[in-house]
Amino acid sequence: MWRGDAEKSLVTERLVLRRWRESDKAPFRKLNADARVAAFLRGPLDAVASDAMVERIERHFERNGFGLFAVEVRESGEFAGFIGLSVADFAAAFTPAVEIGWRLAAEHWGKGLATEGAREVLCYGFDEIGLSDVVSFTVPANARSRAVMERLGMSRDPTEDFVHPNVSEGDDLRLHVLYRLEREAWARGVKG
Numbered sequence: 001m002w003r004g005d006a007e008k009s010l011v012t013e014r015l016v017l018r019r020w021r022e023s024d025k026a027p028f029r030k031l032n033a034d035a036r037v038a039a040f041l042r043g044p045l046d047a048v049a050s051d052a053m054v055e056r057i058e059r060h061f062e063r064n065g066f067g068l069f070a071v072e073v074r075e076s077g078e079f080a081g082f083i084g085l086s087v088a089d090f091a092a093a094f095t096p097a098v099e100i101g102w103r104l105a106a107e108h109w110g111k112g113l114a115t116e117g118a119r120e121v122l123c124y125g126f127d128e129i130g131l132s133d134v135v136s137f138t139v140p141a142n143a144r145s146r147a148v149m150e151r152l153g154m155s156r157d158p159t160e161d162f163v164h165p166n167v168s169e170g171d172d173l174r175l176h177v178l179y180r181l182e183r184e185a186w187a188r189g190v191k192g
């Protein structure tokens with residue numbers, strides 16, 4: 001359906017977005033154990049669940065040629081989290097779709113890094129993979145994530161809010177807001 005170049009890395013002013021390395025697993029465990037990071041993500045992950053997520057991400061790269069890139073800060077070489085694309089194929093009105101997503105360690109918040117990396121990921125997705133649109137979603141209370149979506153020029157239609165089928169009934173984090181960005185709207189915004 002959609003296909004990228006699995007060996008592709010992206011470089012921005014402050015970041016390198018690349019495939020995962022074994023050495024990313026330890027800082028990723030730390031990030032996933034942080035309650036601030038997990039506030040809107042159904043709780044912190046333990047080490048086993050964190051490593052399993054890395055394996056799932058890498059399998060996604062192999063299957064689709066694109067995925068959630070490991071993020072490295074150029075100046076320090078430090079691992080900061082992930083930013084990238086993944087296929088959303090759970091049962092919902094808007095799926096299958098390609099989702100843009102991000103998760104950074106809290107010490108890297110508030111510097112514009114998520115938006116900087118995500119802008120480059122959108123260029124890659126639209127110009128090189130040839131996507132026609134990209135979605136993103138989160139719980140209504142995740143203001144930081146929604147602010148990234150809005151900075152990217154994504155827009156929300158409240159009639160597309162949805163109940164995530166993989167979140168159990170009664171869980172506060174079931175309801176999600178959906179944001180979209182079409183290639184034409186992105187090109188108008190980026191290329192003028």
Ligand SMILES: CC(C)(COP(=O)(O)OP(=O)(O)OC[C@H]1O[C@@H](n2cnc3c(N)ncnc32)[C@H](O)[C@@H]1OP(=O)(O)O)[C@@H](O)C(=O)NCCC(=O)NCCS
Nearest residue numbers: 037102103104109110111112113114115137138144145148
């Ligand atoms: C969602 C998440 C990635 C957002 O990170 P973030 O740092 O707030 O987002 P940005 O990279 O866009 O940074 C924007 C902030 O940096 C500030 N900033 C500082 N220097 C900047 C610069 N050079 N350029 C741009 N913005 C800059 C902006 O003013 C803004 O600050 P504000 O939050 O006080 O308004 C982060 O909160 C996170 O990882 N959360 C946990 C995981 C999660 O919930 N993921 C989403 C699941 S759907």
